[in-house]
Amino acid sequence: xxxxEQSPSALSLHEGTSSALRCNFTTTTxxxxxxxxxxxxxxxxxxxxxxxxxxxxxxxxxxxxxxxxSTLHIRDAQLEDSGTYFCAAEAITGGxxxxxGSGTRLLVSP
Amino acid sequence: xxxxxQTPRYLxxxxxxxxxxxxxxxxxxxxxxxxxQNKNNEFKFLINFQNQEVLQQIDMTEKxxxxxxxxxxxxxxxxxxxxxxxxxxxxxxxxxxxxxxxxxGPGTRLLVL
Numbered sequence: 001x002x003x004x005e006q007s008p009s010a011l012s013l014h015e016g017t018s019s020a021l022r023c024n025f026t027t028t029t030x031x032x033x034x035x036x037x038x039x040x041x042x043x044x045x046x047x048x049x050x051x052x053x054x055x056x057x058x059x060x061x062x063x064x065x066x067x068x069x070s071t072l073h074i075r076d077a078q079l080e081d082s083g084t085y086f087c088a089a090e091a092i093t094g095g096x097x098x099x100x101g102s103g104t105r106l107l108v109s110p
Numbered sequence: 111x112x113x114x115x116q117t118p119r120y121l122x123x124x125x126x127x128x129x130x131x132x133x134x135x136x137x138x139x140x141x142x143x144x145x146x147q148n149k150n151n152e153f154k155f156l157i158n159f160q161n162q163e164v165l166q167q168i169d170m171t172e173k174x175x176x177x178x179x180x181x182x183x184x185x186x187x188x189x190x191x192x193x194x195x196x197x198x199x200x201x202x203x204x205x206x207x208x209x210x211x212x213x214x215g216p217g218t219r220l221l222v223l
Contacts, residue, residue, distance in 0.1 A: 041199050043214040100153035
């Protein structure tokens with residue numbers, strides 16, 4: 001079965017509002033990465049977490065390896081935050097490959 | 111953000127033709143990955159290398175693709191006989207060998223007519 005369940009699939013925010021994306025993992029996960037993919041297809045690294053939380057500007061991410069989930073919080077959304085967000089989980093089976101979530105298409109409007 | 115280089119950015123092939131794409135990983139990154147992203151945004155892991163050695167690959171890659179990461183040359187991924195279903199964005203990523211961030215290139219968008 002799918003290892004990574006990402007929600008929501010789509011999200012619309014007004015500028016200045018906040019929200020959160022979530023990924024649930026069905027198997028033990030060594031680490032999680034979050035990316036934003038722009039319209040040209042480029043994947044921009046947002047976070048890498050092996051545990052705990054990280055914050056970068058208006059973005060904050062958390063990874064709970066015991067409860068098998070990760071979140072990405074977007075605070076004070078801006079137009080340039082629009083894009084498709086993906087989480088990617090590395091299983092403990094080794095080999096370093098990651099399994100991607102299905103993505104969250106975020107649209108921030110004025 | 112990422113210094114992974116992929117060429118070409120766009121590739122158009124007919125069915126049955128070979129399709130080859132290349133990737134130069136970030137300097138100092140010995141681990142290289144190839145993923146396929148289809149039009150539904152679904153990612154599929156294809157193969158990864160550590161230096162010149164294959165770490166993991168899926169059945170499809172073993173049967174229909176040819177991939178290598180020679181020393182001092184770009185890594186490459188080649189579809190031996192392209193099919194319409196191979197039309198996708200092919201993403202290369204590189205990383206350090208420990209648990210670490212994967213840095214992605216801009217991708218090669220393949221269209222098989």
